[in-house]
Amino acid sequence: MGKQGSPRSARPILQNTNSLFRTKDYHIRSSSDSLGASTDPSIGRRILGGDNYWNSKVVLLHGLKDNSGKFTPCKGVYVGKKHTWFGRNVKPIAFILVLMASLFLLDSLMVSIFGSINLQGSSPTIPSDAHEDDNVVSIHEERPTVQMYGRLLKLASMVLAEKEFKQDSLNFWNEPYHQASKWKPCADKKYRTTPGKPDKSNGYIMVSANGGLNQQRVAICNAVAVASLLNATLVLPKFLYSNVWKDPSQFGDIYQEDYFMRILKDDIDIVKELPPHLKPLDIEAMGTLITDADIVKEAKPDDYITSVLPLLLQNRVVHFLGFGNRLGFDPLPPHLQRLRCKCNFHALKFVLKIQKVGSLLIKRIKKYYAAPRQLDKQLLGDFAPGISPKQHNIASGPSRYLALHLRFEEDMVAYSLCDFGGGDYEKKELEAYRDVHFPLLIERLKNSKPVSPVELRKLGRCPLTPEEAALVLAALGFKPETFIYLAGSHIYGGSSRMQPFTSLYPNLVTKETLLTSSELAPFKNFSSQLAALDFIACATSDVFAMTDSGSQLSSLVSGFRTYYGDGHAPTLRPNKKRLAAILSENRTIGWNTFEDRVRKMIEEGQRVQLRGSGRSIYRQPRCPECMCRS
Numbered sequence: 001m002g003k004q005g006s007p008r009s010a011r012p013i014l015q016n017t018n019s020l021f022r023t024k025d026y027h028i029r030s031s032s033d034s035l036g037a038s039t040d041p042s043i044g045r046r047i048l049g050g051d052n053y054w055n056s057k058v059v060l061l062h063g064l065k066d067n068s069g070k071f072t073p074c075k076g077v078y079v080g081k082k083h084t085w086f087g088r089n090v091k092p093i094a095f096i097l098v099l100m101a102s103l104f105l106l107d108s109l110m111v112s113i114f115g116s117i118n119l120q121g122s123s124p125t126i127p128s129d130a131h132e133d134d135n136v137v138s139i140h141e142e143r144p145t146v147q148m149y150g151r152l153l154k155l156a157s158m159v160l161a162e163k164e165f166k167q168d169s170l171n172f173w174n175e176p177y178h179q180a181s182k183w184k185p186c187a188d189k190k191y192r193t194t195p196g197k198p199d200k201s202n203g204y205i206m207v208s209a210n211g212g213l214n215q216q217r218v219a220i221c222n223a224v225a226v227a228s229l230l231n232a233t234l235v236l237p238k239f240l241y242s243n244v245w246k247d248p249s250q251f252g253d254i255y256q257e258d259y260f261m262r263i264l265k266d267d268i269d270i271v272k273e274l275p276p277h278l279k280p281l282d283i284e285a286m287g288t289l290i291t292d293a294d295i296v297k298e299a300k301p302d303d304y305i306t307s308v309l310p311l312l313l314q315n316r317v318v319h320f321l322g323f324g325n326r327l328g329f330d331p332l333p334p335h336l337q338r339l340r341c342k343c344n345f346h347a348l349k350f351v352l353k354i355q356k357v358g359s360l361l362i363k364r365i366k367k368y369y370a371a372p373r374q375l376d377k378q379l380l381g382d383f384a385p386g387i388s389p390k391q392h393n394i395a396s397g398p399s400r401y402l403a404l405h406l407r408f409e410e411d412m413v414a415y416s417l418c419d420f421g422g423g424d425y426e427k428k429e430l431e432a433y434r435d436v437h438f439p440l441l442i443e444r445l446k447n448s449k450p451v452s453p454v455e456l457r458k459l460g461r462c463p464l465t466p467e468e469a470a471l472v473l474a475a476l477g478f479k480p481e482t483f484i485y486l487a488g489s490h491i492y493g494g495s496s497r498m499q500p501f502t503s504l505y506p507n508l509v510t511k512e513t514l515l516t517s518s519e520l521a522p523f524k525n526f527s528s529q530l531a532a533l534d535f536i537a538c539a540t541s542d543v544f545a546m547t548d549s550g551s552q553l554s555s556l557v558s559g560f561r562t563y564y565g566d567g568h569a570p571t572l573r574p575n576k577k578r579l580a581a582i583l584s585e586n587r588t589i590g591w592n593t594f595e596d597r598v599r600k601m602i603e604e605g606q607r608v609q610l611r612g613s614g615r616s617i618y619r620q621p622r623c624p625e626c627m628c629r630s
Contacts, residue, residue: 143496148421148467149583153500155591156474160504164479172476173400173543174570179608181567186628187341194335197268198231203316204274207237210322212245213531214552218618221343222327224268225336229301230309233269247527254528256349263347267339278317288318298328330613337617337625344618345563349381350532357519358536359383364514365401365483375564379536401483403541407463407548410492411437418462419453460577464547466491467500472574474504475598483507485541487534545572555619563621573605
């Protein structure tokens, strides 16, 4: 482990974390279990020293009974000796009985204590709205390893062993299309046609964003665009406290406030607080509190001009509460699209505390660095790793790593309604989770035609399991010694689910295994700040692999890599529908065929394409409003 605060080298995740505690099974012994053994059948434990003690005092005399079944006169002698012995040894007997009772109570207490411990990765999450005094936590027994594609796993293991020392002709460590390097960042470029700030502001826009780090990031940049659209002054956004995320972090705890305001000063006015004469106003009573129910999802500019602008002009302030995905991507004037890109890719910089630990995290995985890239400088600032001697690489460890965002948390798994091969136990557990956490989903299911888990998988609606992710990486030729950084929350099923993955790729690390407890301490209970470390580790990785393209983290990270990667930051995006079709043949498909089909699927997802209409500009910035083609 090393001393607290000392640097750690990259080390694999422990593969079995669910067997920390086991209770002993005590079996009641019958008198026929062992001859001459004295036992107490009421609790099933042998009395310490009982064999020798009783044998020295009691002699079993055969023939004491006559044919009539009555004892002979020897009985009196035996009973008399027994009573005499009992009188002499009453205190030791009492002591032994008290000791046995104490041990029994201690055993019960230990079972009770261990039974209340919730083992990580093997038991359901406590509902986020549970009361503090609701301490009922169910403990799961250690689960057996779940494998859905045992045959393919064996083939993958054999093929990887054969290729370990061979050079693969296909190299997914690099971008396959050179056109990617022709697109350069230019959202911060000034254009003559770009309208400047208005001479007079129409009022103030306040935003209280919900969700986690990535949802809040999108809300901030959408708010910047809306403020520009309505000629308003933006009050530095606030973050709502969520019972799910349980993070009190505000803007200045994650992003550099002054830097944000300085980068956008030519586009909109930004203030840290409302002016004093507006602070006492009851915004809700005035009717200028706007919730997500008041604005349609993916709203158009006209929706804001017709419904929000009149309130702003009348009351001088409006407050958006929630503001989740409340501004569409098309149609939108080019200067507003460019402003959103400028906000996301240039104005939002992590605070120094996050940059420093993020840099440390990368150094623990990657031991050799070339010159810092634009990607590193934007995310890590002055903490971007410098050039290290090449010979240092050979001695110290890997020069590159793959980051994987594995979206297989319990909420994701339960919401999908898919089957993941865990049997009736898993099915009942996920049903119970849905009943507690997704009541609206349950109501919707009652009024809709059910879709079978098999059909859901065919449609590509099921999250990829760790096993499926490992098979994809194996098909792409990533070798067993590849260092893999795992981002995200706790994997549903814990080690029972991760075992198929770690059997192929044992060098699996996380921020918790790379950083010391003292290094992580400032981030404890701040989930958004911890997510920022994952964001950095994924965005600056040599290869980024996602399992769910709809994830906000995956979308924003892949967008950052496209914008700043200069054509040297490959991202792997499995098509879940196509992959499901391939894996449906797992009992018969040959490994070479499996490899070919998976590689074609990934290569098609890496093609250099312009952003399509309605697509997220944060995920696909390759468009004239954000990037310039050389």
